[in-house]
Ligand SMILES: Cc1cc2nc3c(=O)[nH]c(=O)nc-3n(C[C@H](O)[C@H](O)[C@H](O)COP(=O)(O)OP(=O)(O)OC[C@H]3O[C@@H](n4cnc5c(N)ncnc54)[C@H](O)[C@@H]3O)c2cc1C
């Protein structure tokens with residue numbers, strides 16, 4: 494009954510414009526609002542008034558222009574929704590309009606071969622589809638996320654980071670051009686050379702300055718195969734030293750990541766479980782004695798003409814690392830299978846009804862000089878039981894990130910991503926329950942604050958202006974300036990909760 498009343502209230506909210514009268518190619522749906530009020534985090538559900546299924550960019554521009562023309566007294570906001578894999582409601586809007594970006598039709602994925610190949614795609618396109626299409630030409634994007642069932646607009650609004658970022662930078666460092674619909678309903682093409690301030694604002698801009706409707710992404714020759722390696726360390730200093738050596742070397746591995754394995758029980762949880770190898774180089778049974786272990790994950794790309802050389806090359810690179818020799822685990826997979834590896838975990842988790850659960854994730858960017866202090870306190874004390882999901886840890890080079898974009902990163906030349914990718918067991922009150930995990934996240938953040946570690950959140954979530962100001966630090970003024978330039982009525986991406994739509998008292 495409540496939900497019917499809620500929907501009814503939304504339809505009758507005082508400022509509901511006659512959206513249905515807009516001359517659109519697409520359409521509004523006033524009934525599927527519950528789907529648009531959910532995301533991967535499964536923790537927030539803001540009910541919109543309607544969902545727009547745009548066929549064309551003009552549908553998006555017309556709708557935003559209509560709301561812009563209503564002026565500051567309208568309460569209507571607009572949330573672009575890519576694949577809805579946000580964690581804390583960032584693609585949602587209370588009583589506003591959700592734009593289903595995946596409905597966008599128009600030119601298919603267009604791959605341009607040549608000396609500097611690139612691909613033109615819709616902002617609502619999934620990276621997995623871009624990979625399939627570009628592989629037809631022996632090409633692929635250079636920089637990825639670990640999971641590919643995310644949209645261009647969603648990842649470029651954050652950064653898009655994975656184990657290739659140390660060399661190619663995050664995905665926002667591999668964009669040539671964007672088409673953007675601003676908060677005034679203007680459709681603007683932007684790049685390094687044209688409307689460059691809008692271009693840099695939108696990259697990592699948390700959806701605040703415009704809706705990405707098309708993007709031109711840099712491509713490279715795609716390798717056929719991947720040597721996929723995991724080795725273990727018990728010594729954190731040796732682990733980080735090797736990771737930092739690898740991201741500073743020219744010709745070694747093509748992907749550098751890592752995991753933390755918390756196991757107080759001493760039973761080594763099957764750290765190879767998500768390692769879907771077909772012909773692994775079996776690691777002899779390694780006995781862990783309850784110590785926290787650190788797994789270095791590497792990938793070396795190669796083509797079929799180098800099959801007999803690659804093993805020798807990889808062994809040579811590995812010989813310089815100081816991992817526990819009996820823990821080498823190596824397999825060989827096709828490039829697409831390596832890149833789509835997390836989808837394998839998704840299928841397993843869905844089969845156990847463990848995918849659509851609350852995900853209280855915490856993603857941190859930590860300066861190199863503080864990573865040992867962080868590790869000692871967090872992995873040594875705060876994290877007690879086994880983790881409730883993967884804990885990623887790997888360094889990247891700040892030089893591959895562009896200061897002019899909106900993404901907030903630590904000041905140091907090398908900083909780490911540490912990602913607590915936890916899944917909560919619904920209605921559990923134990924160490925795998927939501928409350929316990931949220932308390933643990935809070936303790937981690939409080940430690941970072943009191944120890945002045947200079948940590949920044951990736952995929953940031955704050956609920957007060959004071960916290961957002963602290964997040965942006967000296968860049969807050971520029972961020973506000975950009976908002977007033979491109980979305981002065983604060984219509985866009987209200988789910989990030991950075992700017993509240995200031996409705997003056999009438
Ligand atoms: C299983 C999983 C694995 C992940 N792995 C990684 C990883 O390895 N590396 C990494 O960097 N991130 C990773 N992420 C985080 C992911 O990049 C972000 O959550 C991303 O925003 C999700 O993309 P989406 O298309 O679902 O965006 P949505 O959740 O739909 O939207 C995200 C934000 O962007 C805005 N937005 C969406 N589309 C557009 C657009 N076209 N123009 C402007 N703004 C838009 C939304 O309003 C919202 O504020 C992962 C997430 C999941 C669930």
Ligand SMILES: Cc1ccn(-c2ncnc3[nH]cnc23)c1
Pocket residue numbers: 639640835838839842883885914
């Ligand atoms: C919800 C889930 C299940 C597995 N994962 C992941 N596993 C490994 N690396 C990841 N990176 C992002 N999500 C990841 C995330």
